[in-house]
Amino acid sequence: MKTRPITRQQLVAHTLDGTTRMVPDDITIDVPVPPRDWDQIGINVVTGIVALALLGCVGFSTASIGDLLARVTPAAAAYGAAALFDLVWIGCTIIEWLGRYTPDRVFKARIGGYLGLTVAMGAVAAHGWLAGNAATGLVGAAVSGLAKGLWAVLLDYQAVPLTKRDAAFFAQELSESAVELARVPVRRRVTRARALVEAERRALDAERGSANPDQSEQPADNPAPGPQPTLAGPMTIKDAVRTALDSGIRDPERVLNYVRNVADANAREDTVARYMRLVG
Template sequence: MKTRRITRERLVPHTMDGRTRMVPDEETIEVPLPPRDWDQIGLNVVTAIVALALLGCVGFSTASIGDLLNRVTPAAAAYGAAALFDLVWIGCTIIEWLGRYTPDRVRKARVGGYLSLAVAMGAVAAHGWIFGNAATGLVGAAVSGLAKGLWAVVLDYQAVPLGKRDAAFLQQELAEAAVELSRVPVRRRVNRARALAEAERIALEADRGSADPDRPDESADDPDADVLAIRPGAVSTKDAVRIAWDSGIRDDGEAVRYVAKATGKAPSPDTVARYMRLLRKVAG
């Protein structure tokens, strides 16, 4: 059995002058090596081959289709669009890989990948045919087909078929995770809407409270709701200001004189002016 030497640190007792302490010490030991995983090594090699095949495929197809499109469009636009021919089916194949344990969810990606592959191969073949070398076009088109085929073989090897119960279990797990994830933006929108509604409520209450002020700086002639009026039929300063406003009085001085006459006592000019400002704000 093959082994390898490793050095590790441990605490050991060490005594000096009759006192013992645990101090770090290094020791070298040999541990057995696990057997080489040839299956994983082979899979890694195949994966590297697939990566190289994709690079070669994209490079050749981009050059071929780009040269074809360059006859009618600028080079930058032509080669940029040419790269999409292979990138589309490569993207669909990546979706297949991500959903290899839930094949029903990637059926569209599988179909779209093969359709886009057929379009890319047809474009490469058309390039060879237009330039008078059909054989070169067919061989070039086969490059994309071989790359896609190799990737499909690796994908089928990795995607172990699942039983109906196992597949249903995974579908429920994904559904629950999707619900939790979808609640994040929904909760954010709900909180934002509630915050806006609360801000509007506070603003409206503040505005309503200013229309009927009950502040410490008010004059003593303003009636208090908790105190019974001495004269049950007398009007308050607020009511008198409202009556003056409805009568067409807009000057604060005239309003003060009217309130004094209506209530039988001199009101606070500041209170009358505040009520007049609020009435102007409501009317304006």
Template sequence: MKTRTVRRHRLVEHTIDGKTEMVLDKYNVDVPIPPRDWDRIVLAIVTAAAALIGIASITWSTASIGDLLARATIAPAAYAAAAVFDLVWLSCMALEWLARYDQERAKLPRRAGYWALAIAMVAVGAHGWIADQLAIGLVGAAVSGLAKAMWTVVLRHHAKPLDDLTQQWVDKQRAEAGGRLAMVSVRRELIRTEGLVEAERAALRTNPDADPDASGEPEKRPEPEALPKATGPMTIAEAIRTALSAGITDPDAVLRYVRRVADANAKEESVLRTLRSLRKSTA
């Protein structure tokens, strides 16, 4: 078995004149070299070949369809529009790949990719027919079809199919994650609203002339709605970051929010110290 030498480090005790210290000891060790993964190498080569085929398809289709469209408009606009034909079905295949663990979501980009491919092939064939070179047009249209077929085979080989029970489990996990992401924007909006109310109250407390009521009685304002409970456990630092991202800068408002969603017994000094530290790091 082939091996290779690797330099490693470890802490060892070293004593001089009766005083012991932990020092760094460097030593070499021979580790076995794993055999070549030929399956992975072949798959990488095939994927690279599919990428080259896709580039060739885009080049040919753009040149062919661009020459067709240039008969009715300027060349730069014609060739820019021609590049769209193959880029659309390639983008649809990329979206299909991203949805490989959700067959329902993958259906739409798959169907759209086939329609975009058909339109591109018809456009290439039409160019050959108009140029009195129908055979060349048909062969050129086949280039896009072969590129699509090659990418379909490669992506299917990369994809890992899921059984029905596993698919249901993945769908529920994705739904839960989506719900938590949706609550982020809702929570920020609520925090921002509460921060504005607190700032307005602070302004009224510091400005005695701000009371529009001649009787001198403070205007009764509805209490802000309570913030929803956090969807997951939050540390004091995370709660402070959330409050700052929502636009709350008043230390008292930040402290109240931290005690509400993170730690009801959070010390004011600790919260203010963390708040100052986060402000310095983001300044």
């Protein structure tokens, strides 16, 4: 078994002048080396070949289709548009790769990739035919086909088929996570809307001269019966109690609410009750 040395730190006892302390010290140990994963190495090699094939494909197609389009358009625009021919089917293939565990969701990407590839190969072949060398056009078109074919083989190898139950399980997992993600902007919009409604309400209340027009703190749909005292500005608790009683309010809770609104927000219930007995 092959091994390789590695350096680690451990605490060791070290004594000086009769005092022992645990201090870090470096030690070298041999650990076994796992065998080479030739399967993974092979996948990495094929992935590298696919990447090189895509680069060559994009370069050749862009040059060929760009030269074709440059006959009727400026060169910069022609070559910029030519790059899209291969980038379209490459983008569709990447989406197909991302959805390899949910094949039902990538059907459009798969069809779009092959359609984009067909258009790109046709444009390259047309360039060779117009240039007077049909064979060169066909061989150039085959470059894109070979790159796409190699990538398709790699995708089929990596995308292990799932059973119907496994696919349904993953679909539910993705659905639940999508709902959780969708709740974030929805909550944000709801919160913003409620904040705007509250701001509008406060602004309208301020225009009417009161941030809380219902001074009795009673629900708007169930106003308390009986007369309401007139606000006369700042006053003492005793004056507030007298004003409430003079207005015909006898309910201790309503008197307390009035005192807290116009005199002292922290007025105690027993204090208000005492003044009610005194004034009444």
